[in-house]
């Protein structure tokens with residue numbers, strides 16, 4: 001079980017399909033028993049997510065349109081009465097961690113254990129009481145690929161631990177607990193998209209999330225029924241400058257909004273006019289940021305409208321235009337990602353774009369079902385030619401959000 005999870009993440013190409021939720025939950029139960037010497041009391045699973053469109057908009061009051069992946073993380077848990085938190089993960093390199101409940105704080109524990117321990121600590125702030133916890137994690141979500149393995153871990157842990165404490169938390173609450181854990185305990189200032197997508201997505205739907213008012217709208221999306229497929233291409237590249245660049249882009253957007261006297265870049269829309277006219281007086285470095293955010297929100301709206309009208313194919317050009325905007329205006333792509341996008345489009349994909357924060361990570365590709373082999377091979381060949389790591393290519397069928405595993 002641990003071998004399979006490691007192996008499927010280690011190499012490129014076209015990996016085995018992820019385990020079904022029930023199978024993954026069983027794997028987590030077995031892993032729990034092997035590590036903790038007794039049965040788990042509860043198992044939750046939560047999916048990774050891929051953002052179809054709406055990138056770098058979620059901290060600008062904008063729109064995002066993610067969907068849940070069939071790849072999930074399972075968290076099995078049981079109460080203890082010795083004051084300890086004992087955490088195991090089957091992921092490669094995730095050493096087991098034992099920490100007294102009372103010692104959990106930002107920085108303790110660190111590494112992977114900060115995510116579930118942070119969730120536990122955040123649940124305590126809303127009244128959950130624990131005397132100790134045993135926890136075991138098994139996952140098929142590629143980690144560090146921009147597919148939100150961190151949010152999957154947080155939200156599955158939040159569901160399992162809330163159950164242990166007898167707290168009746170809805171999906172939004174689980175998402176908020178996860179987000180706070182990521183901010184305060186993992187030290188990652190992420191937006192609101194990841195955890196909400198992981199907690200709230202529905203099968204065969206994308207999730208239109210308006211980060212201005214927090215409203216959620218489930219948009220039907222069944223690529224297969226439309227004769228198409230959504231592919232995720234994990235480039236297996238992540239450049240170190242990603243975190244610093246994220247902070248600088250975010251600060252740039254905030255500075256632009258401040259100079260324009262708006263609470264955020266979304267609110268600029270209320271003034272009417274184009275990104276060009278609205279940002280004409282801004283410093284050169286800030287104008288492209290405004291242009292990306294405003295045109296990206298428009299692309300999300302058009303994508304949602306097309307999907308509602310049943311036109312999956314029609315969104316292809318919006319994906320590719322979104323990529324150009326991220327590459328040229330927001331400047332968060334990288335050569336390895338651009339190679340994959342260009343190869344997919346040249347091989348006949350309907351559209352392709354980087355997804356996630358940028359500087360590596362994954363690409364989402366919309367393709368005719370019949371063209372999946374050709375586009376997949378073109379992407380792998382292009383990566384080979386440019387001497388970059390072999391990408392991992394797999395289909396993304398919109399899956400369900402976090403849930404308690406039956407049994």
Ligand code: ADP
Nearest residue numbers: 089091094112139143144145146147148149150
């Ligand atoms: P992403 O969320 O895009 O996958 P992040 O860097 O935000 O990338 O989160 C990845 C981190 O989350 C890993 O380095 C690890 O610390 C933690 N993590 C995710 N999934 C697991 C898992 N199954 N077991 C242990 N840690 C995990």
Ligand code: MG
Nearest residue numbers: 148149150151
């Ligand atoms: Mg993450």
